[in-house]
Amino acid sequence: MDDANALRGEVVLVLEGQSFVLRPSYTAIIAMEQKTGLPLINIAQLAEQAALTLEAQAIVVTELVRAWGREAVADEYASAGEKATLTAAKHANVDSIGALLFDVGGMAVQPRIAIVLGRALTGGCLPSGEPKATGMMTTGIPVAD
Incomplete structure (x- = not known):
């Protein structure tokens, strides 16, 4: 359940033995920008330069973890540990x-943040976090029945 989906731009960050999935989503990006007072591109640049403050790191990681938690679902076979991680x-x-x-x-943290924010900047996902379709082109205009 805690595997990151690279197609969604996710990465795993391990803190004190616990894996956290960092998921870029529209909601997470907006929250990060509002709470740090910086646009996404500046946050990503600071992470790439290893220049994010601890507070900014905490804000970014928290919002990315929450984004994963909002959409992840524990099925009936999930272990107690998986359910606790989701909660x-x-x-x-x-x-x-x-x-x-x-x-x-x-x-140790800023490179992981830089990866996930870099993926968010390149636009590989829809605002919901779902991967965009790639490599398919439509030659005609779809017509309703």
């Missing part, structure tokens, strides 16, 4: 994520 993702908060990031160190 934690849905209710992630900046303070708890920030403390985990501090323990790991920003230099």
